[in-house]
Amino acid sequence: MLKRKRSAQDFADEIKAHLELESDELKSEGLSEEAAHWQARRAFGNVRLAQERFYLKDRWAFLDQTVRDFRFAFRSLRQSPGFAVTAILTLALGMGANTAVFSVMNAVLLRSLPVNHPERLVFLETSDAPRGTGTIDTHETFSYPVYEALRNQKSGLSPVMAYVPLSASKVAVRYGAEPEGAEGEMVSGTFFSGLGVDLPLGRGFSRQDETDHAPLAVLSYNYWTRRFARDPAVLGKTLFVNGVPMTIVGISAEGFEGVDGGHSTDFWIPLQNRPELNAWGNPPNNGKIYTTDPTWWCLRLIARLAPGASREQAVAQLQPVFQQAAFIGLGIKMQGEKPPVLSFAAAKNFYGFEDMYAKPLHILMAMVGLVLLIALTNVVMLLMARNATRQREFSLRLALGAGRGTLFRLLLMESFLLVTAGGALAWAFALGATRILGQWAQIESSLAPDGTVLLFTLGVLALAGLLFGLAPMRVALAGKPELALKTSAATSNADAGKSRTGRIIVTLQIAMCVVLLVGGGLLIRTMRNLENTPLGMKVDGLVVFGVSPTIPSVPEGRIFYMNLINKLRMLPGVESVTIMNSRLGSWGSNNSAMLVDHRLPEGASGGSNAVRWNLAGPDFFTTLGVPVLSGRDFADSDTASSPFVGIINEEFAKQFLPNVNPLGHTFGPDNGVATMTIVGVVKDHKFRSIDESPIPMAWYMYAQIPVIGSMNVEMRLHGDPLTILPSARKVVQQMDPNLPLIKPMTQRAQFDTTISQQIMFARLAGCFGILAIVLVATGLYGSLAYRVSMRTAEIGVRMAVGARRGQVVWMILQDSLVLTAIGMAIGVPLAMLVGHALAASLYGVKPLDTVSYVLAVVGVAVVALVASAVPAGRAASVNPLTALRID
Amino acid sequence: MTTQESNDDRVALLQGTLDLLILKTLALGSCHGQGVARLIQRNSEEAFFVDHGSLYLALQRLEDKNWISAKWGVSENNRKARFYSLTPAGREQLAEKVGEWRRLARAMGLVLNSSVGPTGEEA
Numbered sequence A: 001m002l003k004r005k006r007s008a009q010d011f012a013d014e015i016k017a018h019l020e021l022e023s024d025e026l027k028s029e030g031l032s033e034e035a036a037h038w039q040a041r042r043a044f045g046n047v048r049l050a051q052e053r054f055y056l057k058d059r060w061a062f063l064d065q066t067v068r069d070f071r072f073a074f075r076s077l078r079q080s081p082g083f084a085v086t087a088i089l090t091l092a093l094g095m096g097a098n099t100a101v102f103s104v105m106n107a108v109l110l111r112s113l114p115v116n117h118p119e120r121l122v123f124l125e126t127s128d129a130p131r132g133t134g135t136i137d138t139h140e141t142f143s144y145p146v147y148e149a150l151r152n153q154k155s156g157l158s159p160v161m162a163y164v165p166l167s168a169s170k171v172a173v174r175y176g177a178e179p180e181g182a183e184g185e186m187v188s189g190t191f192f193s194g195l196g197v198d199l200p201l202g203r204g205f206s207r208q209d210e211t212d213h214a215p216l217a218v219l220s221y222n223y224w225t226r227r228f229a230r231d232p233a234v235l236g237k238t239l240f241v242n243g244v245p246m247t248i249v250g251i252s253a254e255g256f257e258g259v260d261g262g263h264s265t266d267f268w269i270p271l272q273n274r275p276e277l278n279a280w281g282n283p284p285n286n287g288k289i290y291t292t293d294p295t296w297w298c299l300r301l302i303a304r305l306a307p308g309a310s311r312e313q314a315v316a317q318l319q320p321v322f323q324q325a326a327f328i329g330l331g332i333k334m335q336g337e338k339p340p341v342l343s344f345a346a347a348k349n350f351y352g353f354e355d356m357y358a359k360p361l362h363i364l365m366a367m368v369g370l371v372l373l374i375a376l377t378n379v380v381m382l383l384m385a386r387n388a389t390r391q392r393e394f395s396l397r398l399a400l401g402a403g404r405g406t407l408f409r410l411l412l413m414e415s416f417l418l419v420t421a422g423g424a425l426a427w428a429f430a431l432g433a434t435r436i437l438g439q440w441a442q443i444e445s446s447l448a449p450d451g452t453v454l455l456f457t458l459g460v461l462a463l464a465g466l467l468f469g470l471a472p473m474r475v476a477l478a479g480k481p482e483l484a485l486k487t488s489a490a491t492s493n494a495d496a497g498k499s500r501t502g503r504i505i506v507t508l509q510i511a512m513c514v515v516l517l518v519g520g521g522l523l524i525r526t527m528r529n530l531e532n533t534p535l536g537m538k539v540d541g542l543v544v545f546g547v548s549p550t551i552p553s554v555p556e557g558r559i560f561y562m563n564l565i566n567k568l569r570m571l572p573g574v575e576s577v578t579i580m581n582s583r584l585g586s587w588g589s590n591n592s593a594m595l596v597d598h599r600l601p602e603g604a605s606g607g608s609n610a611v612r613w614n615l616a617g618p619d620f621f622t623t624l625g626v627p628v629l630s631g632r633d634f635a636d637s638d639t640a641s642s643p644f645v646g647i648i649n650e651e652f653a654k655q656f657l658p659n660v661n662p663l664g665h666t667f668g669p670d671n672g673v674a675t676m677t678i679v680g681v682v683k684d685h686k687f688r689s690i691d692e693s694p695i696p697m698a699w700y701m702y703a704q705i706p707v708i709g710s711m712n713v714e715m716r717l718h719g720d721p722l723t724i725l726p727s728a729r730k731v732v733q734q735m736d737p738n739l740p741l742i743k744p745m746t747q748r749a750q751f752d753t754t755i756s757q758q759i760m761f762a763r764l765a766g767c768f769g770i771l772a773i774v775l776v777a778t779g780l781y782g783s784l785a786y787r788v789s790m791r792t793a794e795i796g797v798r799m800a801v802g803a804r805r806g807q808v809v810w811m812i813l814q815d816s817l818v819l820t821a822i823g824m825a826i827g828v829p830l831a832m833l834v835g836h837a838l839a840a841s842l843y844g845v846k847p848l849d850t851v852s853y854v855l856a857v858v859g860v861a862v863v864a865l866v867a868s869a870v871p872a873g874r875a876a877s878v879n880p881l882t883a884l885r886i887d
Numbered sequence B: 001m002t003t004q005e006s007n008d009d010r011v012a013l014l015q016g017t018l019d020l021l022i023l024k025t026l027a028l029g030s031c032h033g034q035g036v037a038r039l040i041q042r043n044s045e046e047a048f049f050v051d052h053g054s055l056y057l058a059l060q061r062l063e064d065k066n067w068i069s070a071k072w073g074v075s076e077n078n079r080k081a082r083f084y085s086l087t088p089a090g091r092e093q094l095a096e097k098v099g100e101w102r103r104l105a106r107a108m109g110l111v112l113n114s115s116v117g118p119t120g121e122e123a
Helices: A008-028 A033-044 A047-057 A061-078 A081-110 A144-152 A191-195 A207-212 A221-228 A311-325 A353-389 A391-399 A404-441 A451-478 A481-485 A500-531 A554-569 A620-624 A650-656 A721-735 A747-753 A756-790 A792-800 A805-841 A850-876 A880-884 B017-027 B033-043 B052-064 B088-113
Strands: A121-126 A157-165 A171-174 A179-182 A184-187 A216-219 A238-241 A244-251 A267-270 A300-305 A342-346 A542-547 A574-580 A590-596 A610-616 A628-631 A645-649 A666-669 A676-682 A697-701 A711-717 A742-746 B068-074 B080-086
Touching: A008 A033, A008 A047, A008 B033, A008 B052, A008 B080, A033 A047, A033 B052, A047 B052, A061 A081, A061 A404, A081 A353, A081 A404, A081 A451, A081 A756, A121 A311, A144 A157, A144 A300, A144 A311, A157 A191, A191 A300, A207 A267, A216 A221, A216 A238, A238 A267, A311 A342, A353 A391, A353 A404, A353 A451, A353 A500, A353 A756, A353 A805, A391 A404, A404 A451, A500 A756, A500 A805, A500 A850, A542 A721, A542 A747, A554 A574, A554 A711, A554 A721, A574 A620, A620 A711, A645 A650, A645 A666, A650 A676, A650 A697, A711 A721, A721 A742, A742 A747, A747 A756, A756 A805, A756 A850, A792 A805, A792 A850, A805 A850, B017 B033, B017 B052, B017 B068, B017 B080, B017 B088, B033 B052, B033 B080, B052 B068, B080 B088
Parallel strands: A184 A267, A216 A244, A610 A697, A645 A676
Antiparallel strands: A121 A300, A121 A342, A157 A184, A157 A300, A171 A179, A171 A238, A216 A267, A238 A244, A542 A711, A542 A742, A574 A610, A574 A711, A590 A610, A590 A666, A628 A676, A645 A697, A666 A676, B068 B080
16 A cells, blocks of 8 residues: 655645744743744754755655756757757767668678578688689589588588579579569578578478479568568469479578578579579580589588587598599599698678678778767867857856756766767668668668667767767866856856867867878779779660570570571661670679680780680670771671681780781680681770779680570660660560560669679768768868857957957967868878778779879868868957957 | 764764664654654753754654654644654564664673783783
């Protein structure tokens, strides 16, 4: 049972009663009425204090106090809305940028794979694959025999799982009538169970499914949501993959989209052994596919350490198995050839993310860190300036009996309010920014902030809050109660304009601004260079798309593509049409050693003699707009029955056929199955990406090579190239209703994808640079203007005793110029360090790029000058008498 | 809890003893706050002076603990006053605290009156 709470009034009544009783008694002891009254009061002591202690007795005093402080701080901030808005916005921008970048970093580098015990998973890697093999990646892919050997041993790793994409981009799938492209992978039967990925709906694969090459498919949760609107009825339905029917048996756990970073897998099927479902969408090589061709190292392997096994033990146990299996089907090891060496890479994170993004993200993080630092110092300066002008208010409060603790609580509460508002805005900002960042970077996994990011942000906010509370405290407490009695603002503020802390902060801000601007400048110039890199072809007017028809035999494949080219040529607006195997500007390429004039050439300067090659269709270079320097382009008349021809680039001629006319010489694959007569030499141009340097290249005519599979169609058009896509799609589907256009886009856009990361990086750096300069400019302007305004009285005195206007302005400017000079002296060497760290991310710009430095220094100088000259001029134009009478 | 500077023979109340003094005073009959203060002063032969503010807070504290109860009434000289009286729980509490205090006082007395000093080292 709860007693009714006693009211404060009741307590006050009791005290009143006490005083009456006491004075009655004192009177009866012989005191006068008045004396008794005072004696009673004096004996009681502090009535108010007793009442206050009663009031606080049952309360959660701290909370009560906090609510009052909160109200008070809110009122006090509302009185200076300009200050509050500036501080909150500054904080929101600085914090928001940090939260966004940290969130990306968290998602990309720190977050683990959504699997069971990711720390026990390893990606398998090898030193260079043995001679005579073709690889997708020299260190990360393995042959099928290697996979089988590793999978069948029982110690060290259990299980070993293979996964391999069905296509380098998207594979043709059909559900219902309309064909489309999707990202699919073939995986081991143990893939889902081994990784520990749940299947909320249906089932995963079994070992038996792998052995039987069962026609089953598991959809990713994301694909199921996006394409099938989470319809549970898709289970048991058929998904045609390259025309092969697969039964959908399961949906994978939400958030699991494969183990490779950067792209998301839409569906998985067990490892297959059909030519139309070869790994990477490649056509069979002499009738062999990945399971039967031991020279093709194309599978990625991920494995779980066997219970109790350490990584070192597992490597040691598997090394001999691997080194033996590596040479299966390759014939005898060459004399002195070193066997490849197996190694493990941690599979805690998505594969490949670390290499691609670690460095740029760390640099970005450092940049936004600087931005945050600038933002924080800005707010601190704002707070100090504001509280310095409030010094008299504080003095008055102290004089009226406020404790220092009370003042401190008030300041802390104000800062808490600012930080909370700023933090909330920052969070919203970060949510939006990560979404945009994800689109720019074409990272399909979610970058949105999660719990870790929230903790990080809250941590920074808490620090900021404390800093903001403490920083102005010194100023606030510097005012003694007596100060309230002094009348002149000039005297009470005299020191504030010249405070040492203020000087240090301004100097540091200038230094940081120089660093950011130089960094931003270097990256923006890099982006410019990349965007303006000549591609060596007329890229505008080109559109590209992929087709992956089911090809029963090589002659039928040739006929298919011949018909396709001819039909597309008939479309209105089409200038020319060609096809190619590896798409330009998609990072993909084939590389191998080649015979030149029937022998293996020495690599130029003893280096690699690998040649990058591609299969091309008729009018290839004409369509691309690559100049043919001598000889001719491929033509329709080059067929399987005509003499075999090939085309090389300048670099090939320079390295392998120097000082001769290359026309009439021959080249061919190093197994000697075909020999091509060189009929043309073309100018070097970009192939894989924009930032590559020239490499020897050779082109085969597709119709003369006994390998044929998916191709990319390149069309040159008058006008907007994308407008042709609907009619091109109609043409393709008339030939085969299962065929979608795969990744149709302009060739320009395709090339841009190869520098999208650099562009994003540069754009972000540019944004942060601009953000920094805006913050620094406002901060500098604010603090310099404030410093000058604090000296108004001094200026008045100087002018009253005869200083001229120019002298006063110069005096003020001098002060700022010294700070600026010191700031730059600190900033430029720091910027050099940063430039050095950036070197790897630069293209066509040196880390000591003069233009970037000059621009940064000039930019900062201008901001600093304007920020001091304007208030100085204003101060100097004040009538000295007004200045002296300022309050 | 405080002594008045002018009276040298007054002693400060030990921390926590005020509650005991109040309970003891009320054990003799119900009384209002002012009366409690006076009684404590008188029964200690003016040695204790009770700070009135502290007294009322202590009364409130004891009331909150249900050791004493209070109701408004009229004093002998016809003044309105709040009268406190001991509850059964308060009576138990008093017995306990008196016991505690006696043990403490005895122990203090024993030590202060002791005549056996350290032996050995000092010669």
